[in-house]
Amino acid sequence: MSIADNLHAVRGRIADACRRADRPVGSVTLVAVSKTHPPEAIREAYAAGQRDFGENYAQELRDKIRALDDLPGIHWHAIGHLQTNKARYVAGKALVHTLDRVDLARELVRRAEGAKVEALIEVNIASEPQKRGVLPADLEMTLATLGEVEGLEVAGLMCIPPRGEVAEDSRPWFRLLRELRDRHLPSGALSMGMSLDFEVAIEEGATLVRVGTAIFGERPPS
Numbered sequence: 618m619s620i621a622d623n624l625h626a627v628r629g630r631i632a633d634a635c636r637r638a639d640r641p642v643g644s645v646t647l648v649a650v651s652k653t654h655p656p657e658a659i660r661e662a663y664a665a666g667q668r669d670f671g672e673n674y675a676q677e678l679r680d681k682i683r684a685l686d687d688l689p690g691i692h693w694h695a696i697g698h699l700q701t702n703k704a705r706y707v708a709g710k711a712l713v714h715t716l717d718r719v720d721l722a723r724e725l726v727r728r729a730e731g732a733k734v735e736a737l738i739e740v741n742i743a744s745e746p747q748k749r750g751v752l753p754a755d756l757e758m759t760l761a762t763l764g765e766v767e768g769l770e771v772a773g774l775m776c777i778p779p780r781g782e783v784a785e786d787s788r789p790w791f792r793l794l795r796e797l798r799d800r801h802l803p804s805g806a807l808s809m810g811m812s813l814d815f816e817v818a819i820e821e822g823a824t825l826v827r828v829g830t831a832i833f834g835e836r837p838p839s
């Protein structure tokens with residue numbers, strides 16, 4: 618299967634999930650997670666109509682933005698943990714899905730040089746001790762603090778649920794993220810769902826799904 622074939626299949630599954638959930642297909646943005654895959658793979662997906670791409674590592678994202686700056690209308694998403702000293706690689710150039718602290722927000726705004734910074738808050742949805750992100754119990758306070766950062770717009774919430782065996786294992790966590798969104802950020806985006814569970818995420822309200830393996834194939838072990 619080529620990247621174009623995989624994309625076609627994933628888009629079909631997104632459309633089916635939208636129909637099941639009684640949602641318009643246009644309400645879900647597919648972010649193709651291209652981390653570790655070469656720029657040529659991104660060009661192939663772009664040629665098949667894909668415009669949104671997600672990367673985990675700030676330097677890799679910076680390099681790919683440069684290598685692909687001839688592609689009009691491409692949108693970049695920074696979906697991995699972002700160190701404050703690497704904020705400059707993505708500020709103003711990518712939608713950050715993993716905002717989890719105010720010093721990162723301030724650095725993103727500073728480095729964006731006047732461009733408005735939109736970011737999603739990463740929520741540690743199952744309060745797992747080894748995971749990053751804002752705890753559900755701290756979300757309200759974090760939102761209040763981030764609300765004071767001028768030039769920043771918190772545009773939604775993101776989560777990576779505990780690794781499950783099957784897609785259904787993620788459903789309660791997706792549902793919880795949606796409830797937090799409804800309560801604290803009513804018009805915000807919901808970035809949730811990966812290759813294993815993006816259809817369940819759409820059924821639970823995802824507006825951004827982050828799909829890597831199902832589009833680009835297995836990543837080389839790192």
Ligand SMILES: *Cc1c(COP(=O)(O)O)cnc(C)c1O
Nearest residue numbers: 650673696811812827828829830
């Ligand atoms: C790698 C990654 C994805 C994509 O995962 P797949 O299982 O390959 O679809 C999505 N979100 C984040 C945060 C990731 O790190």
